[in-house]
Amino acid sequence: MTALLDMNRLLDELEAGLRNIMADRGVTSPALIGIRTGGVWLADVMRKRLGLEEPYGELDISFYRDDFSRIGLNPKVKPSSLPFSTEDRDIILIDDVIMSGRTIRAAMNEIFDYGRPASIILATLIDLGARELPVQPDVTGKVLALESHQRVKLRGPDPLHIELQETGQ
């Protein structure tokens, strides 16, 4: 498992994928937005790797989640912070893991409350499949198929590493 998840290789994949799609789409100065917490660490890394000068934005999607009616408010919500306007910008949205797609839907709703972006590229370090919404990443470090009792989590920020969790089932 650890060999499959060499962090530098995952980050290389992510960077190469982002460079390709930016070239394809003619995106030269994207605004980076990371989803808290793992996505923010990745935004920090990708900003350096892509040589972007502008600071990245941090999104806390707690106010946009679709499960408020089931579990209430996340008590550990922190303010989102976008140090730029999203209006007419090309956005790179980064998260550590994509599964159901619900986090990304919430994140896109929140981004639109800051302005109407020109485009959004979605980059996720790990794609676990098991989608419940029609949301697909444009760039992925690695596609993984897990057993139903397994979970992965990005730990960090220094060093970044993937933790495989076995839930007791």
Add this chain to the structure above:
Amino acid sequence: MTVDQASKRSLQLTADGQLRHFLTLDGLDRALLTDILDTADSFIEVGERTIKKVPLLRGRTVVNLFFESSTRTRSTFELAAKRLSADVLNLDISTSATSKGESLSDTLLNLEAMASDMFVVRHSQSGAPHFIAESVTPGVAIINAGDGRHAHPTQAMLDMLTIRQHKGGFEGMKVAIVGDVLHSRVARSQIRALNELGAAEVRVIAPGTLLPTDVESLGCTVEYDMQKGMKDLDVVIMLRLQKERMEGALLPSEREFYRLYGLSRDKLALAHPECIVMHPGPINRGVEIESAVADGPQSVILNQVTNGIAIRMAVMSMAMGGQVSERNQKQAGREQA
């Protein structure tokens, strides 16, 4: 914790400690008060966006039930509910059915029949929101927007948010509350919050006629001489002179009160140079506070209003969240049984 505190806690909190009503700060611990302040911080950021709205309470109905007039509190509750995407019904009770003889319980039953999810209640009787919370249908959250002389917990919490913003925290803070403490539900909630959050000293400064008996038992020291009381203060909170609630001769004259207890530039100069000046509003210029102080660089009175929206968004969304998660847990329990 006393029995009384424990019962207030259990009415306000779910079994797993989430807020479900917000009636008083009694029985709420430092961790929960800090959660409220932290959540409000996130809502302040929402208030700075172009689109100042989040979808948390979308499709839910909030009823502003004001049995007593209010401008600032009612409008900030309304704005808070709207920024959470709730539908808001404002009921001015003086022009409604209650004045046609309908009882409070019947008014509430009718509102519940309209599938309301939350009542924001202001009432001149102490304990009215508490009474409503005990009798309301499960799943409906009650928020106290001020009851009699008892409590005004959202006002106290927005004041705490303002202090934390300007001072970084409560440790070592010396805070004075000045003026008409006797009629003030705000002062009671503030004293409770400041003690729970760990302020170094809470002082009340007032003439004896405007202090409740046994005021020290609320958790404060008393100073009758404002010149002495201003010493070393980090925060001074002025209260409005509530002339409409005064029965009998509690004061010689407004002019005399201003001379002794009004916050003038001279008196403010006796406090710590970075002392901030607060007032819950509405302010009576020249009665409790000099205009130059109210509009001066140490005044954070308008920050308090902005913070009021964020605190009310936090409390409303946390209480609604507690209600829905409690309902789902009960449902899950029934399905298992």
